[in-house]
Amino acid sequence: MEELDEADENILVGPLQGKFCFKIQEGRVDKSAVICKLCNKEFAYHRSVSSLKYHLNAKHVAASLADTSVEASPTGRKTKQPTLHQLTGFKGRVSKTKADKMTNALAYWAALDCRPIAVVEDKGLEKILQIALSDPTYELPCRKTVTKRVQQLYDSEKGEKENLLKKAECVAITGDHWTSVSNANYLGVTAHFIDNKWRLHSFALTIKKITTRHFAENVAEDFESVTEAWEITQKVTTIGTDSARTMIAAMTQLTFQHMPCIAHMVQRTITVCLSDSGFTATLARCRKIVGHFKHSPSNTEELHNEQTQLGQDNEPLIQDVPTRWNSTLLMVSRLLKNQDAVKATLAKQKHKLTMLNAAEWDRLQRLETLLSPCRDVTELLGGENYVSCSVVLPALRHLTRTMKASDDDPAYVVKFKAAFEKDLSQREDALNHRFLQVATALDPRFKDLKCLPRGERGEVWTSIEALVQQQPGRATPECTEEPAWKRSLLLYNSDSESEDEDGPKGAVARYKAEPTISERDCPLQWWSTHERAHPQLSVLARKYLGSPATSVPCERLFSLAGNIVQKKRAALSSENVNRLVCLSNWLKERK
Known part of the structure; x- marks a missing residue:
């Protein structure tokens, strides 16, 4: 401690421009402690002012900002205090x-x-x-x-x-x-x-x-x-x-x-077939089970606990809605996925709800197999950022094949398949078959027309030839008739074996000779690289491939x-x- 000298008035001035003063004990100045002049709080002082600055910024913001004096930097240079905008x-x-x-x-x-x-x-x-x-x-x-x-x-x-x-x-x-x-x-x-x-x-x-x-x-x-x-x-x-x-x-x-x-048509067929099939009673019991959990938060929580114990995701059951596409399939698939968790939960609860038996679980498994291709078709045809119109006939052909009854199918599955095939066939009569057939032929993925009976394939190409013939701009401009010797000379030097090589038949024949592409390839990308080779058919391709199927x-x-x-x-x-x-x-x- 230093003794207080009355002649030295500045000895009481502490750090930070006098906002702190040194502590005085028994008439002596203690430079190891300082006191805040604003709140009289005491701080230990060891030549560092970091804690003192923190105290001013935290407790006395106004005083900290009001100071406009100049501080000495560690290098000895005079620096200006930060402005309000900087702080x-x-x-x-x-x-x-x-x-x-x-x-x-x-x-x-x-x-x-x-x-x-x-x-x-x-x-x-x-x-x-x-x-x-x-x-x-x-x-x-x-x-x-x-x-x-x-x-x-x-x-x-x-x-x-x-x-x-x-x-x-x-x-x-x-x-x-x-x-x-x-x-x-x-x-x-x-x-x-x-x-x-x-x-x-x-x-x-x-x-x-x-x-x-x-x-x-x-x-x-x-x-x-x-x-x-x-x-x-x-x-x-x-x-x-x-x-x-x-x-x-x-x-x-x-x-x-x-x-x-087409999607509405397929979904309507599913609804009609499910309303009169061997799955009606089983689906009704499924809806009761789903409703048992959907209408009770406590039941849902118990189901989640069982799912956790089985190492499954805590996902809720799905209730089907007649107007919501593929909702019946989603309900069935979710139930089958959580079959063990549902059984364990219902076994611990006291209720009058009857659980599905082994035969009914088997029915649901078969129904999932039946409805899965329908979901795939509706999702495929429902796109709008890719070509879908040309996929209609191959997709419907695929559905027809999957709905063919086999010897291993039980009676109720055979009944469902027969009803589905009959109802879908009746609804197909209302489709714009000619437009869909042309669109399929102009898609390089399906131009072999395997989705059509052999007897109908020739008619499709004939109709395309007629469409090429009807295209505007095919008529040649009027001109004076050339001399006969010039015409014979042109024919003599021509390599064409047929006068139709550059006409509609020739255009169709050249396109048919092109190899088909994979179903995963993009038909529009193919046409972008083959437009010059098939200028007449490319015009039709833009028209027919641009229409959505749904x-x-x-x-x-x-x-x-x-x-x-x-x-x-x-x-x-x-x-x-x-x-x-x-x-x-x-x-x-x-x-």
């Missing part, structure tokens, strides 16, 4: 350009992910952006501004789609009706085509609110209004819909070829619409519904 991380207000980009990004986010515009009023989102931008003064744009940007984004994306449709030679569309939670009816329409670079495009055209009754005349007018609005009436080749009577009647009033939804694209559009028109947003205007649904579909398609 807080504040880099200044966001520029107008960056704020504008943030507004556009918010509009893009709301449109792409189906977020409500009211999200810009969330204080939590504003706080996150303030931290990300290092600008505590940043404010989210108002709803009106974001709505305006969404409109601008919609107009821009729509302009791009219109340009694509203008360049397209042929366009196929699909359509269906949907009812929102507010009981408003909408017509969804999607477009599908192959561009000049052999890329398949699929996107929404509209989801239009309908106020008239679903009479055939009204439905036909609604479809015509959509094609006229997009200026594709003369380009539409096929229109895919379900097989509802109103839709079928409406298609007869349109000039477009009708393409009934109306599933509309079903996906309605799933998207259901995410937008929720209970909290049931008051959305029809214009906003169309804008948001289409825009979200376009942005996802572009990704």
